[in-house]
Amino acid sequence: MKKTDVIIIGAGPVGLFAVHQLGIKGLKAVVIDNLDKAGGQCIELYPDKPIYDIPAVPECTGEELTKRLLEQIKPFKTEFYLNERVEEVHPEKENWIVKTNNKEEFMAPNIIIAGGVGSFEPRKVSLKECEKFEGKSVFYAVRNKDNFKNKNISIFGGGDSALDWALELSKFSKITLIHRRDEFRGAQHTLSELRKLEKEGKIFIKTSCQIDSIEGEKELKSITIKYDDGKTEKISTDFILGFFGLIMKLGPIAEWGLNMDKKTIEVNPENFETNKKGIFAAGDICSYPGKLKLILSGFHEVALASVECFKRARPNEKYRFEFTTSSRTIQDRLGKK
Numbered sequence: 001m002k003k004t005d006v007i008i009i010g011a012g013p014v015g016l017f018a019v020h021q022l023g024i025k026g027l028k029a030v031v032i033d034n035l036d037k038a039g040g041q042c043i044e045l046y047p048d049k050p051i052y053d054i055p056a057v058p059e060c061t062g063e064e065l066t067k068r069l070l071e072q073i074k075p076f077k078t079e080f081y082l083n084e085r086v087e088e089v090h091p092e093k094e095n096w097i098v099k100t101n102n103k104e105e106f107m108a109p110n111i112i113i114a115g116g117v118g119s120f121e122p123r124k125v126s127l128k129e130c131e132k133f134e135g136k137s138v139f140y141a142v143r144n145k146d147n148f149k150n151k152n153i154s155i156f157g158g159g160d161s162a163l164d165w166a167l168e169l170s171k172f173s174k175i176t177l178i179h180r181r182d183e184f185r186g187a188q189h190t191l192s193e194l195r196k197l198e199k200e201g202k203i204f205i206k207t208s209c210q211i212d213s214i215e216g217e218k219e220l221k222s223i224t225i226k227y228d229d230g231k232t233e234k235i236s237t238d239f240i241l242g243f244f245g246l247i248m249k250l251g252p253i254a255e256w257g258l259n260m261d262k263k264t265i266e267v268n269p270e271n272f273e274t275n276k277k278g279i280f281a282a283g284d285i286c287s288y289p290g291k292l293k294l295i296l297s298g299f300h301e302v303a304l305a306s307v308e309c310f311k312r313a314r315p316n317e318k319y320r321f322e323f324t325t326s327s328r329t330i331q332d333r334l335g336k337k
């Protein structure tokens, strides 16, 4: 079990800035996110779109904002636990215990929930029989590409993830790329590369079709796809990779006994504490009178929550308000000479 001062759930912009606000107060945090990278909505939904309302940054994309936030918190050497969904939260004396779907456990006197609109989850293959192969032969992300070497792989999807993985895995496996439409959405150079590899017989492309059935008892053997005109085709398959995009699920957050208002958590706007002492909520997931779902509002919310976190994590110390420009202590924590 890992012990820390604050467990941050969500590595979106608000969770990232929470690390900063806690760090300058001398508090350690861990950050847990269900996604495989930091940035939340900014990186997942609009990495290339410009944002115009971050104070003192006239324009930056979702990806640039994420990079800047990560740069700003570098001095704190925070541990990130990605690809981990927080499932359980329960109290133990003055602390909270947090458990993830991969059985990681954390303990801290404070939790900041910066879970946005919930965890981003992959949209799954519509076929019920695929469930029993999930995590064995059916995957929605590639964690370690070595596991996909020298196999027959059927990749579903028509966007960047499907295309990029088709190209990458075709270096050492037989790839069939299957899409329900007859056009792919991808960068021009990716599409050209795809067509080149198709001509060379390294990638097989099947369009205007969907999965119809899967065959195999313990291990997946083949799949059958059905074309829009009703024809079917059997494809020898060891692994299915599905890239159908993401859906957002509030998921387990709704089960932690917090006062909810629709899909948001009610907080006290003085310190962003929920109805549970030591559990705070900030960013898109929190609600209070006048709440605006903006990144800058989330930044303010974690600044205030971090003060209360300090009081709980350091009950014998007095909290002193300081400016970063003039505090030697803060500058030391930021590694400034």
Ligand SMILES: Cc1cc2nc3c(=O)[nH]c(=O)nc-3n(C[C@H](O)[C@H](O)[C@H](O)COP(=O)(O)OP(=O)(O)OC[C@H]3O[C@@H](n4cnc5c(N)ncnc54)[C@H](O)[C@@H]3O)c2cc1C
Residues within 6 Å of the ligand: 009, 010, 011, 012, 013, 014, 015, 032, 033, 034, 035, 039, 040, 041, 042, 045, 046, 050, 051, 052, 053, 084, 085, 086, 087, 114, 115, 116, 117, 118, 119, 120, 250, 251, 252, 253, 282, 283, 284, 285, 293, 294, 295, 296, 298
């Ligand atoms: C297209 C678009 C354009 C936008 N433009 C602007 C703009 O110009 N200006 C602006 O201020 N705002 C903009 N927004 C809104 C802004 O992106 C959000 O306000 C901001 O992302 C909220 O940040 P957050 O950190 O609270 O949550 P999010 O960015 O949603 O991040 C939450 C993270 O928590 C994770 N999570 C949730 N539950 C769990 C769990 N149980 N376990 C583990 N991880 C979990 C999720 O996977 C996610 O990564 C825009 C939004 C969209 C969709």
